[in-house]
Amino acid sequence: MEIPFAESFRIKMVEPIRRSTREERERWIKESKYNLFALSSDQVFIDLLTDSGTGAMSDRQWAAMMLGDESYAGSRSYFNMKKTIKDILGFDYFLPTHQGRAAENVLFSVLVKEGDVVPGNSHFDTTKGHIEFRKATAIDCTIDEAGDTQNEYPFKGNVDLEKLEAVLKQYPKEKISFICLTVTNNTSGGQPVSMENIRGVHTLAKKYGVLLLFDSARFAENAYFIKMREKGYENKTIKEIVREMYQYADLMTMSAKKDAIVNIGGFIAFRSEEIYRQATTFNIMFEGYITYGGMSGRDMNALAVGLDEGTEFDYLDTRIRQVAYLGFKLDEYGIAYQRPAGGHAIFVDALKVLPNVPREEFPAQTLGVELYLESGVRSVEIGAILADRDPVTRENRYPKLELLRLAISRRTYTNNHIDVIAASLKNVYDRRNEITRGYKITYEAPIMRHFTVELEKL
Numbered sequence: 135m136e137i138p139f140a141e142s143f144r145i146k147m148v149e150p151i152r153r154s155t156r157e158e159r160e161r162w163i164k165e166s167k168y169n170l171f172a173l174s175s176d177q178v179f180i181d182l183l184t185d186s187g188t189g190a191m192s193d194r195q196w197a198a199m200m201l202g203d204e205s206y207a208g209s210r211s212y213f214n215m216k217k218t219i220k221d222i223l224g225f226d227y228f229l230p231t232h233q234g235r236a237a238e239n240v241l242f243s244v245l246v247k248e249g250d251v252v253p254g255n256s257h258f259d260t261t262k263g264h265i266e267f268r269k270a271t272a273i274d275c276t277i278d279e280a281g282d283t284q285n286e287y288p289f290k291g292n293v294d295l296e297k298l299e300a301v302l303k304q305y306p307k308e309k310i311s312f313i314c315l316t317v318t319n320n321t322s323g324g325q326p327v328s329m330e331n332i333r334g335v336h337t338l339a340k341k342y343g344v345l346l347l348f349d350s351a352r353f354a355e356n357a358y359f360i361k362m363r364e365k366g367y368e369n370k371t372i373k374e375i376v377r378e379m380y381q382y383a384d385l386m387t388m389s390a391k392k393d394a395i396v397n398i399g400g401f402i403a404f405r406s407e408e409i410y411r412q413a414t415t416f417n418i419m420f421e422g423y424i425t426y427g428g429m430s431g432r433d434m435n436a437l438a439v440g441l442d443e444g445t446e447f448d449y450l451d452t453r454i455r456q457v458a459y460l461g462f463k464l465d466e467y468g469i470a471y472q473r474p475a476g477g478h479a480i481f482v483d484a485l486k487v488l489p490n491v492p493r494e495e496f497p498a499q500t501l502g503v504e505l506y507l508e509s510g511v512r513s514v515e516i517g518a519i520l521a522d523r524d525p526v527t528r529e530n531r532y533p534k535l536e537l538l539r540l541a542i543s544r545r546t547y548t549n550n551h552i553d554v555i556a557a558s559l560k561n562v563y564d565r566r567n568e569i570t571r572g573y574k575i576t577y578e579a580p581i582m583r584h585f586t587v588e589l590e591k592l
């Protein structure tokens with residue numbers, strides 16, 4: 135008999151979670167104005183809102199926490215982080231920040247000016263927020279395959295090089311802050327970018343004299359997919375693939391809450407000393423002194439260990455196979471999702487699962503509420519609410535895809551939890567013909583409205 139696959143860790147500490155009744159959940163979600171962000175975590179049984187900062191740290195990371203050096207300037211923890219970034223990613227300069235969006239805020243304060251454009255592959259929401267806040271424009275150049283959830287293309291995070299070149303031709307290089315390459319591409323479904331495509335983007339960046347920034351939250355998951363799917367990389371280690379990827383980058387912003395498996399933290403890394411120096415001023419203003427930037431010494435230590443563990447094959451294999459397992463369960467039940475399964479999440483195709491809810495009534499949000507009511511599983515909408523209004527016309531934007539993201543935290547849930555998630559979705563799917571109405575917005579913030587939006591059931 136073939137020996138089945140099993141996790142590459144065992145469990146040393148547990149945290150109880152609690153089931154609730156349907157009546158309780160109906161009351162709580164109504165009190166939360168049907169915004170899943172507004173629920174308290176005690177009202178949630180399985181939390182798939184995000185994989186950001188929600189993973190379980192290892193024994194090695196907890197041990198490193200105890201060795202944190204809390205000196206204001208020049209702490210050992212800072213040098214641990216510096217050495218790890220140099221060894222794994224190859225950058226000489228870096229600034230710690232308290233999380234990914236802080237890295238964006240500091241770096242974009244140097245590089246993004248009013249009227250600029252930032253081409254890239256489906257920019258992440260805070261990235262886009264920081265671009266639009268500076269009255270610049272994010273231009274999406276993702277390949278068209280990403281817009282069809284049933285297309286099995288293995289690198290749906292790729293940039294369409296023709297679309298990118300058209301942008302690079304259209305604008306003078308002074309107007310292009312940088313190219314922003316998101317690895318993996320979160321917004322289009324945790325989909326990877328191939329090494330070939332990275333090389334192609336790099337070639338265009340050099341040809342037109344613009345900087346190339348990697349938005350790097352899930353760079354290690356991206357490297358795993360390159361190893362598994364791209365010819366010529368099957369025998370390379372994850373760390374070798376990561377080093378090659380970053381040879382092509384001028385800059386990176388990192389949300390360490392993802393692939394560095396810590397609860398908080400981030401950084402910017404630079405090839406250019408000049409840009410590093412300019413960013414330093416903003417780091418000191420917004421984040422903290424350059425050798426801690428909003429992080430404690432113990433957190434920097436855990437981050438350094440996390441970068442090392444997060445780029446090990448066995449860890450990534452366990453992680454990504456669990457996400458794929460959820461995909462297999464949904465296949466069994468005929469539930470459509472962005473294929474192939476992504477690195478950190480399954481993105482359910484809400485337009486296919488709830489075909490009777492009009493787009494103006496937010497089908498993915500409707501599905502998220504139904505899933506919560508079913509069993510206390512919290513997910514997040516990646517659809518029209520997240521897409522927000524056009525900054526100029528203030529009209530609602532309806533993106534091609536209306537998705538419900540089921541983000542899987544690292545080293546946190548077992549496959550029994552995955553079975554609960556899949557069965558709950560199946561129950562909602564079985565009721566799809568009775569679900570014909572969604573929600574209307576009763577309150578929204580002027581930017582990044584999804585975090586605080588309030589809704590009313592129609």
Ligand SMILES: *Cc1c(COP(=O)(O)O)cnc(C)c1O
Pocket residue numbers: 186233234235236258260261316320349350351352388389390391392399400
């Ligand atoms: C999470 C994320 C960010 C922002 O990082 P935070 O740590 O949440 O501030 C930026 N880009 C991508 C691709 C992300 O996934």
